[in-house]
Amino acid sequence: xxxxxxxxxxxxxxxxxxxxxxxxxxxxxxxxxxxxxxxxxxxxxxxxxxxxxxxxxxxxxxxxxxxxxxxxxxxxxxxxxxxxxxxxxxxxxxxxxxxxxxxxxxxxxxxxxxxxxxxxxxxxxxxxxxxxxxxxxxxxxxxxxxxxx
Numbered sequence: 001x002x003x004x005x006x007x008x009x010x011x012x013x014x015x016x017x018x019x020x021x022x023x024x025x026x027x028x029x030x031x032x033x034x035x036x037x038x039x040x041x042x043x044x045x046x047x048x049x050x051x052x053x054x055x056x057x058x059x060x061x062x063x064x065x066x067x068x069x070x071x072x073x074x075x076x077x078x079x080x081x082x083x084x085x086x087x088x089x090x091x092x093x094x095x096x097x098x099x100x101x102x103x104x105x106x107x108x109x110x111x112x113x114x115x116x117x118x119x120x121x122x123x124x125x126x127x128x129x130x131x132x133x134x135x136x137x138x139x140x141x142x143x144x145x146x147x148x149x
Contacts, residue, residue: 005048006031008059014081015050017129018137033065042071050079053088063091072099077144078106107140109133
């Protein structure tokens, strides 16, 4: 099964930490949307999108990448890291629906956040993602793959 995960992870590497743990156990292609703005995803069976949360949504770079590159009728999953718990997937779910794709699930966990006003207080969610968060992401991905086999 061919899997690609397009991601944005810059400030503290929270999201990348989760994806690296997934990649250690499965053969997935990680696509950094900063380095690669266009990609042919038509040959992938499952496509993931992963991002930290910025101003209440996935990174604009991930949103733009999905709008431009997500083929229709694909199976999709989302991974997010955030300072403060919330859904934050509205824009991504809209793109997935517009392209007649199936959302297989979403995994989210806290990640160290010093963005915007959090910088003034030294950040929130220090120490995250921790081992439990990373293991949760790996287990989430395992269940996605298992349900498709």
